[in-house]
Amino acid sequence: MKVTIASRAKSSQFPVTLDLAGTASTVKVSDVQKALAVKFPKFYPDRQRLTTEDKKPLDADKTLADLGLEDGATIQFKDLGPQIGWRTVFLIEYGGPLLIHPIFYYLSKTIYGSTFEHSCMQKTAFYLTLLHFLKRELETVFVHRFSHGTMPFFNVFKNSAHYWFLSGVNLAYWVYGPWYAAGQSAAARSDVYIYGCIAVWAWAQLSNFSNHVALRNLRPPGTRVRAIPYGYGFDLVSCPNYLFETIAWTSMCFLTTSWSAVLFNIVATGQMYVWAVKKHRNYKKEFKEYPRNRKAMFPFLA
Numbered sequence: 001m002k003v004t005i006a007s008r009a010k011s012s013q014f015p016v017t018l019d020l021a022g023t024a025s026t027v028k029v030s031d032v033q034k035a036l037a038v039k040f041p042k043f044y045p046d047r048q049r050l051t052t053e054d055k056k057p058l059d060a061d062k063t064l065a066d067l068g069l070e071d072g073a074t075i076q077f078k079d080l081g082p083q084i085g086w087r088t089v090f091l092i093e094y095g096g097p098l099l100i101h102p103i104f105y106y107l108s109k110t111i112y113g114s115t116f117e118h119s120c121m122q123k124t125a126f127y128l129t130l131l132h133f134l135k136r137e138l139e140t141v142f143v144h145r146f147s148h149g150t151m152p153f154f155n156v157f158k159n160s161a162h163y164w165f166l167s168g169v170n171l172a173y174w175v176y177g178p179w180y181a182a183g184q185s186a187a188a189r190s191d192v193y194i195y196g197c198i199a200v201w202a203w204a205q206l207s208n209f210s211n212h213v214a215l216r217n218l219r220p221p222g223t224r225v226r227a228i229p230y231g232y233g234f235d236l237v238s239c240p241n242y243l244f245e246t247i248a249w250t251s252m253c254f255l256t257t258s259w260s261a262v263l264f265n266i267v268a269t270g271q272m273y274v275w276a277v278k279k280h281r282n283y284k285k286e287f288k289e290y291p292r293n294r295k296a297m298f299p300f301l302a
Helices: 029-039 086-106 108-112 120-142 155-175 191-218 240-256 259-286
Strands: 002-007 016-019 048-051 074-079 083-085 150-152
Touching (some): 002 029, 016 029, 083 086, 086 150, 086 155, 120 155, 120 240, 150 155, 155 259
Parallel strands (some): 002 074
Antiparallel strands (some): 002 016, 048 074, 083 150
């Protein structure tokens, strides 16, 4: 069968006609992507966005017949630009704070112009922050399964700025400074207070991890299968992993009492809520049996 690939962007390369082996009921959108990549190696499948003429995205796993496309159909193509793997993006994002926090913590004389002993609060915040981002890195390598393999390369700079500056430079500079050093009234914390913050942080991190494992188990390796998650946290909200992430950073806000931690937590929670609402809507749209009593991210609220 034949399909015509057209582009709304001005290009001397399009439209182009592809000859595909099979029929509309056997040829998948992924086959069209591969054929287009053979003709134009620059446009590898992850760089392609294929839609119908009315701009409806085409699912790579569906056949052309499933999408109402027959022999001679026209498919619209958009170049998404150079791509980078999501796993690589996450490793870069989370690697920033893992490098930045030790610099501010151990090079205090160079950065702040004086030597001082770190308070118990500063030591606790330092190790909890490193553990948090080390957990993120390990989950990226060993736990997460991504429904989308890549993202536009230049987005990595925008995404990394959130972690490198807000949870990196911003948090490290203000939390590890001499104003919170041992002996300063601003750093005074009782053991009960510190251990309480650690306990809440640890519970939230373990809960977040259990949610990530549950989501991983819903998707067989190498697939984009989506299913309704159930279990711990999911009975109340669609994205309990975001909820527990917020709780973990809220405990850091109480531990440090630093506005830098509050700023990061507000921005991070706001972004996660936007993602949660989108995922919640997609769940309800995709699954008719999706539990109606669930909220997006905050139990009983939203």
